Amino acid sequence: xxxxxxxxxxxxxxxxxxxxxxxxxxxxxxxxxxxxxxxxxxxxxxxxxxxxxxxxxxxxxxxxxxxxxxxxxxxxxxxxxxxxxxxxxxxxxxxxxxxxxxxxxxxxxxxxx
Numbered sequence: 001x002x003x004x005x006x007x008x009x010x011x012x013x014x015x016x017x018x019x020x021x022x023x024x025x026x027x028x029x030x031x032x033x034x035x036x037x038x039x040x041x042x043x044x045x046x047x048x049x050x051x052x053x054x055x056x057x058x059x060x061x062x063x064x065x066x067x068x069x070x071x072x073x074x075x076x077x078x079x080x081x082x083x084x085x086x087x088x089x090x091x092x093x094x095x096x097x098x099x100x101x102x103x104x105x106x107x108x109x110x111x112x113x
């Protein structure tokens with residue numbers, strides 16, 4: 001993944017280090033549609049997240065669908081989920097929260113992918 005540069009919050013990017021690798025997330029309309037097809041409404045997800053009722057599948061899926069393409073192959077959702085569990089949910093929660101904030105708040109540059 002694009003680990004050679006920091007995330008650009010003005011472009012709606014969120015970064016997360018997992019297993020010694022830097023991942024970069026940037027939502028787009030297509031990526032959000034794909035995530036919603038897998039896990040349901042992101043508005044419902046955000047409301048449940050505010051109440052602390054989010055499943056690990058939802059966290060992993062939203063992050064995975066919003067992965068920014070990079071120089072190496074995108075891990076499978078299963079492999080990405082394994083990295084999340086190895087790192088601990090607490091390490092991933094801030095990136096998940098930040099990504100939801102970007103999606104709900106807007107103001108980021110749109111992407112096509």
